[in-house]
Amino acid sequence: MTGTPQRKYRSDYQASIYLIDRVSLDFDIRDGSTRVTARHSVRRNPQLIGTGGRWWLDGRDLRLVSIAVDDEPVADGALEVSETGLWLNGLPDRFTLTVVTEIDPDRNLSLEGLYRSDDMLCTQCEATGFSRITYFPDRPDVMSRYTTRVEADAERYPVLLSNGNCIESGAAGEGRHYAVYEDPFAKPCYLFALVAGDLGVIRDTFTTTSGREVALALYTEHGNEDQCHHAMASLKDAMAWDEATYGLEYDLDSFVIVAVGSFNMGAMENKSLNIFNTACIFAHQDTATDSDFARVRDVVAHEYFHNYTGNRVTCRDWFQLSLKEGLTVYREHQFAIDHGSPGVTRIEQVRMIRDVQFPEDAGPRAHPVRPESYVEMNNFYTITVYEKGAELIRMMAQMAGREAFTKAVKHYLDKHDGQAVTIEDFVLAIEESTGLDLAQFRHWYAFAGTPRLRVSSRFADGRLSLELAQATPATPGQENKPNFDIPVSVALFDDAGQVVRAPEIVRLIEQRETFVFDGLAAEPTVSVLRGLTAPVRLEFDQPDDALVRLMAHDSDPVSRWDAAQSLYMATLKAAVTAHQNDEPMPALGEGMMTAVAALLADPPDDRALLAEMLTVPSATQIGEAFDAIDVAAVEAARRYVKREIAARFEAELERLADAHAPSGGYVFDQVAAGRRRVFATALDYLACLDTPAIRKRAQAVYDAADNMTDRMAALNALQDLPGEEREATRADFAERFADQPLVMDKWLRLQAATEDGDTAARVRDLLADDRFDFTNPNRVRALVGGFVRGNPLGFHRADRAGYALVADEILRLDAINPQLAAALAGLLAPWRRYAEPYAGGMREALARVGEADLSDNTREIVDAGLGDQAGP
Template identity: 70%
Template structure:
């Protein structure tokens, strides 16, 4: 806890005073403590002018001894603080030996070296290594690591660290040891260690050059049969990276360990990846289609980091998007190549619009490359990751796929083994592609979501297309300069046939106009095809034009977007009417006609059909207003959903019948699409309590051979007042009681129910013996599911929802500040809500502010209370 947290600024960066060439670590694991002996080969950095003291970061440990060149230092030769060890007047070159003691058994922060179930594991990004031993915990200090681990052979038969195992054997007293050498320089945040009694599945991969790579995946005994999909996904990713980028894996083994308590999804430690079980376990009866896709993509993401993050890493944490934005982009392209390209891209777009756009306009809006932070863990944000990936996507669009891939390889060759900056990446792109990215770099420096307005005029066979841009003020950045924005457009005639091939327009000024000739009638414009830039498009198209694009556009994203725009026209008008206590607005006939056309002539990709029939989310509807009224949005969305369900009830019955399971579960594009349409049809029928729907859902639950259909049944029953709902929920809890990730689904489902007693139900579940408050997955499922997925419950008029979340933030902050800060972030954008909802959020923030908080949570709470005028 800190009463005066210190803010760090990018402008204050200074090179490290000393460099470390080699790190030799010796972990002696005992029942009540672990002793760490660290030996560093150190030399003064010739680029640094600092000479008086050398700071090594360290927290929550006991220093035993410190020595230079085997001479133990006297107390006046160093200074020990709560968060650092400072060596006074070190020599030019020396060997530093430090011995310290840590307590992984009682480390509940999930940083450093800690226990997860029966496994001891580590998490060092961003600054967790400073909980293991004293070291300059910064990514620009890179060294070669050798790690020796000794432990009780019966309790910890598996010992793992980065790199290749070069020695192992037995010790006296029933103990054993293993030694690992990592041949590549790396920053300490990529260090990893694991010890435990673990089950394993094993495979191999032969690289393009003929090298055989040993693949091992460890987990707690009994879970091995949930890991086959992850192993197959790893091999897919290895092959894809070789085929696409020519990047061959560079070690003899690749080891993955799945642990139950992990704050992140996974961590790309060199050669030894530590994963949250939620991103590894996938079996047909325990995981949904979405889970299978998540595992595939996260496994690929961490593997891709081997080059874009590990071989070339970031100089400092302000450059985090250097590795994450580029690797997320590579993950996105991999996912598009593995699944339904259009739908995969649509889901990426939805993430931007529903999560990143609100973040970009909220009290904590920050550029892709932040300028300052108090606690780095708070900047593992959707902006750094997903918007960072969209910035890379724009470069790839402008360069072309082949030229971009060649440029990435040039970047990796040029900076192999270095810690570099976003500027270094941009320069490498320019050198290889010939692009001028001078103005484009503003995407890394300016926060906020640009608004791009489209205006057209048609005269004498000529279409004039005008694009203009404006970016609203964000905290700390009131004045914005123009971005370089690629906008892909295409033109269609009145019958929906292509009238002009797609073309990328570069909007670099406040306003620009392009003209297109040779039309007999005014063409329909399809704009921002494929979501070529992370901007909010403002384009008032007619219902007829939107219906035309919805039926005929060749770009899946724009086709889906046209459907979303049609829905939003009705929803926005209805929300506005309800806020003014006026009569609700009914959907126009043209909307129903467009849906009928879609049902009569559906796209071949069934997942695209499901996406186009799915209404805009509450978050997306809220983004259309200056002040969000959760209850008006919920009422309007429910009304439109019911209107569509009543109009097409027979069609939805037919869709459900036609898309019901015929064969055993398989995870592939066709089957996932079929299940998605089936679940959507049930959802619409449940909205109007169609005759027999509860019995049909219960029957589906009883007969399902897979979790996707089982969850479709549960979600259909979720809000019903029907005995079958309680029966299947109780049965689910009994059958899957020993499967934590499946029980997380049970918790999330109940947290998201729109029943009046949802707050009370969450409080009951928090007190349930099956709820583990120290497990991040449990917290995200129950409290995250409630606060993010149940807006009416969270914003309940009596303030009980806000109070519930504030209570749990206070309880959680002492254990896991990262998760507490994430929950506090849900309360922070209170200004974006109507007064009746904002008051409760603000009161909860004030209550948090009055408490003693971690730096993580304090930064979020203060930003929420102090920032003003920003939209979320």
């Protein structure tokens, strides 16, 4: 706890007074403590004139054993030590700094720095975890070449790993051993990594285009090796794709991944030694769903792609986080599209933006892709920085064309190799290479909020006039917004669904502009914002018959899906209003029913796309259509529409389920995964009817399943159908997978999302269960996060027990893992988006949290939610 949080501002950036050319680290790992000896070759920054002599080094939860300059102990008067670091005074222009610290990984529950995860020691240094290892300028613009020596008990820690190439290893006496690693590439300290443990391993090799053989290794706790082969195959696919697409060849002799059970993030791209949450590595048909397989594939690719876009070229400061993350997420998106169903993969990306990023942009912590200030950097690993940042890259790529943009990225990497740079440096490199004028486009990085794109059309005398207008709501700290540069993809179709104007991108620069399309024989159907060419809210009132045509004929899968979503939304919004006014539910829209009937009668070849188009909008999307979210009304409307569709098309859905029922052995590929997805969708609809036949069918699917995807489809269908089938399958599931933590996370989510009974009490019982590990982020996210996101009625219950539960867990977690506590606080912070009585209950719980002595992480989120700060 640090008292009043100190806000950092981008405008205050100053380069480091001193630079460190080489870092030599020695880790002496013992029971109860680890001694770290760090020797640094330091010189005054030549770009700064008239400075030097005084230097700040970050450090937290460290015991300082000794500190010396050129091997002479630092005098007391030249040293000032605080809880967050130390000042050194009277320093020369060049010197060797030696710092000896002691740390206790076993007691470090923050999961930052060096800590224990089960039987291994591992590190997590991004963003500022290195300051929990030794005193150091913990900032990304201090780039050094590292040599690391690790010594430990040979029996307890037979595997010793760090960044770079292993140049020496051997016995160290008394049953101990050591290994020395040298990383030839300069890197910031946030990319440092170390692992020590008794681990199993799978190995492979990859031959680069130049003929070099790279040794690949994936380490995990013994017994989990069979769950790692998909991750290894994904790594090789990513390496080959990056060579083929960007011409980027891996630059070291080895690449190592370690799977860790306790990890705050999904994974970390440390140079040559990537550390992953097991949830992003383990994938076996018995324990992982198709979605899990896809996630592993994409996260492995993401972290590998960071080798260039993040490691070889890194951020000058943490305000530039999207420089590496936005670009690498975009590259991950490209890879995923090339390795799955292209249309559905893009739909999933669009859904992420709409379901998670748009609400963040409308909430109390709305912030630009490049924030202007922060209290705790870990709070800015957000969907805005990552996913919206990727959408900005995608916009530039669309405006330039993929080939020209790829060349521009190469220009950027060549120009800034080995440097710590800014987002402005990246945008400038794109302009230099492509010739694009991105002056106005830069507003996307500087301003928060989701622009609203209003579209209207007028047709006369063979001419279509398409008027586009933009407006962006105020966000905390940014009342007035400039005009954005918005690329909009447009295509025109005739009544038979034939293209009459091929897709093209127009750029909306002004607040309002009209684009004219001449030489048309009849009024066309307009397809606009195809593929979500910009992260904006589209407001375009189109008649049902036009939407039905787009669903059936649009060549862009996202536009087909969007048309279906629009048809569903019209009925859903009417149903929400009816519930609020205590009126009968409306009849289902004729356009929607026509569209569903057409889908079932003549489904698209891509079965995953069929599943998406049959899926009604999420509760989040429905709620976002209203000024204030009425949870009960949204849930009632969504259930009503699903049940009515199921009743109207019961026979067709049964035939659909029969045609896509499990058959043959499990294979993870686009066709097989699409089939399973359609089957699960049909089963979910039929479960809305709650018939004895569907209960028995779901249990039969569970009993016969040879893979987790089908097993979960059955469990989800039985989710809200209390009875012997549900209890039998859940009991079997818990017993069968009791020794599989990631599978038990699925069981926890099922328990938390089940709406019958007192869910809040059930979640509290599970939190107190001896089998629940409160220090493991995966467990907490599964149970508490599963409760909030998967059980809206249980979380938003009238007695406010759901809010109280989450507030209690925030307070309990904040003392040991502030990152996780802050993430939970973010679930209460957007209370203003809700109708009463939900808003009052959420605010009350958040205010109770705010009365406590909190970490900077959690305090920043709570204060923003309560409105005590103007916003980042």
